[in-house]
Amino acid sequence: MNLIEKKTLSRIQKEKRSTIKKAALEVFSEYGLRGATLDKIAIASGLTKPNILYYYSSKDQIYFDVLSGLLDEWVAPLHNISSDGDPIDELLGYMKAKLKMSKQKPQESKLFATEILHGAPLTQNVLATSLKQTLDEKVAVIDKWIEEKKLEYVNGYHLFFSIWAMTQHYADFDIQVKSILNQSEEELFDDAEEYLTSVLLRTLSVRAP
Amino acid sequence: MNLIEKKTLSRIQKEKRSTIKKAALEVFSEYGLRGATLDKIAIASGLTKPNILYYYSSKDQIYFDVLSGLLDEWVAPLHNISSDGDPIDELLGYMKAKLKMSKQKPQESKLFATEILHGAPLTQNVLATSLKQTLDEKVAVIDKWIEEKKLEYVNGYHLFFSIWAMTQHYADFDIQVKSILNQSEEELFDDAEEYLTSVLLRTLSVRAP
DNA sequence: GAATTTTTTGACCAATTGGACAATTTTTCT
DNA sequence: AGAAAAATTGTCCAATTGGTCAAAAAATTC
Numbered sequence: 001m002n003l004i005e006k007k008t009l010s011r012i013q014k015e016k017r018s019t020i021k022k023a024a025l026e027v028f029s030e031y032g033l034r035g036a037t038l039d040k041i042a043i044a045s046g047l048t049k050p051n052i053l054y055y056y057s058s059k060d061q062i063y064f065d066v067l068s069g070l071l072d073e074w075v076a077p078l079h080n081i082s083s084d085g086d087p088i089d090e091l092l093g094y095m096k097a098k099l100k101m102s103k104q105k106p107q108e109s110k111l112f113a114t115e116i117l118h119g120a121p122l123t124q125n126v127l128a129t130s131l132k133q134t135l136d137e138k139v140a141v142i143d144k145w146i147e148e149k150k151l152e153y154v155n156g157y158h159l160f161f162s163i164w165a166m167t168q169h170y171a172d173f174d175i176q177v178k179s180i181l182n183q184s185e186e187e188l189f190d191d192a193e194e195y196l197t198s199v200l201l202r203t204l205s206v207r208a209p
Numbered sequence: 210m211n212l213i214e215k216k217t218l219s220r221i222q223k224e225k226r227s228t229i230k231k232a233a234l235e236v237f238s239e240y241g242l243r244g245a246t247l248d249k250i251a252i253a254s255g256l257t258k259p260n261i262l263y264y265y266s267s268k269d270q271i272y273f274d275v276l277s278g279l280l281d282e283w284v285a286p287l288h289n290i291s292s293d294g295d296p297i298d299e300l301l302g303y304m305k306a307k308l309k310m311s312k313q314k315p316q317e318s319k320l321f322a323t324e325i326l327h328g329a330p331l332t333q334n335v336l337a338t339s340l341k342q343t344l345d346e347k348v349a350v351i352d353k354w355i356e357e358k359k360l361e362y363v364n365g366y367h368l369f370f371s372i373w374a375m376t377q378h379y380a381d382f383d384i385q386v387k388s389i390l391n392q393s394e395e396e397l398f399d400d401a402e403e404y405l406t407s408v409l410l411r412t413l414s415v416r417a418p
Numbered sequence: 419g420a421a422t423t424t425t426t427t428g429a430c431c432a433a434t435t436g437g438a439c440a441a442t443t444t445t446t447c448t
Numbered sequence: 449a450g451a452a453a454a455a456t457t458g459t460c461c462a463a464t465t466g467g468t469c470a471a472a473a474a475a476t477t478c
Binding site for chain 4: 010012038039049053057058059
């Protein structure tokens with residue numbers, strides 16, 4: 001049995017790999033690559049350590065697999081920005097999609113945050129090529145909108161940085177946010193969406209003369 | 210010699226502790242508490258491991274000392290927001306102070322980010338008490354400004370969260386930012402300040418009717 | 419249902435880890 | 449200079465780490 005050929009994965013292999021990845025996401029997002037241990041992943045997954053190493057050749061392999069399996073999903077909302085749509089609708093929609101991800105996938109957000117914070121040892125390549133390329137395209141769309149007078153001037157790159165920062169903040173620093181606001185998760189994210197919508201609308205709207 | 214009484218610290222003790230803290234900041238900000246090792250701190254500081262343990266009783270002690278030594282400095286800009294000043298000037302000034310810290314103290318920013326991301330094991334207390342209290346006060350100032358019609362309505366808590374998020378993003382995720390923008394640090398932060406100033410001005414200004 | 423393949427595990431290992439400690443060196447004080 | 453105190457280090461240790469491996473158990477195939 002070849003563990004590399006995805007096509008020939010048996011039922012058990014699919015299940016166990018999925019179990020391991022789920023547990024690994026928990027552990028890696030909480031402790032980071034270096035702080036996570038195989039023992040912790042073993043306990044979180046309910047498998048034994050050697051059993052995990054039967055499916056993955058090393059801890060780094062697990063980390064790599066988890067991270068690269070999430071990369072596409074993480075960048076996906078960016079692709080949904082259509083140059084044909086209304087600029088404000090498109091960008092508001094993007095912000096809301098990112099905020100929703102922060103609410104529903106905080107572990108994934110923390111995983112990426114930790115990875116980048118600690119020097120992006122595994123993703124630096126992707127950041128500098130694939131992500132950059134996609135972002136360049138979307139910034140070009142924004143610049144086109146500006147040229148067409150559909151949008152007031154704004155620095156596209158920094159606009160995206162700020163959307164990332166503001167939305168992911170609610171996942172990555174949830175402990176800080178929640179220790180300051182004693183709200184339910186629902187209330188918190190409702191308020192956040194209202195606030196961010198207002199910020200974005202004001203940032204993007206053509207000012208009244 | 211009592212290592213706890215600060216008053217009786219000798220010259221050598223002050224120097225060495227400072228050396229250790231500086232090296233520890235480097236290592237902790239790059240690897241996090243669990244990923245950092247005493248050996249790495251030893252190498253970074255040019256001291257031997259037992260020598261470090263002569264000044265600090267454990268790795269956790271070093272981490273604690275570094276972190277708590279920076280906490281006040283980190284929250285300080287918040288205290289400079291004066292209720293007597295012009296709301297927009299005060300908040301713009303705060304944002305700029307935070308952005309400056311991101312530029313000049315990225316390691317400190319990353320240290321706090323990692324700490325909070327990984328559950329704030331050491332600072333949760335401070336977050337829930339001291340930071341919350343200070344922030345509550347400043348949000349009250351904002352609410353007062355709103356009531357006095359000096360400022361358009363805005364959710365104070367989320368306003369601060371977004372300022373933190375947007376400014377610290379340039380330190381914490383500098384690798385991502387720099388892999389997308391091929392600029393010098395100077396240019397980058399100049400653009401960031403211009404962008405963030407624009408966002409904040411638009412967010413806070415009373416709209417034209 | 420026997421043979422074969424896949425999966426699981428207990429026992430083990432070498433490397434790294436945080437830390438202890440006694441002996442030595444350096445600094446300070448008189 | 450000499451005694452006392454402080455600082456430094458080489459050596460060591462127990463615990464944890466990532467990972468191996470042969471044997472056992474379970475699943476699959478015929």
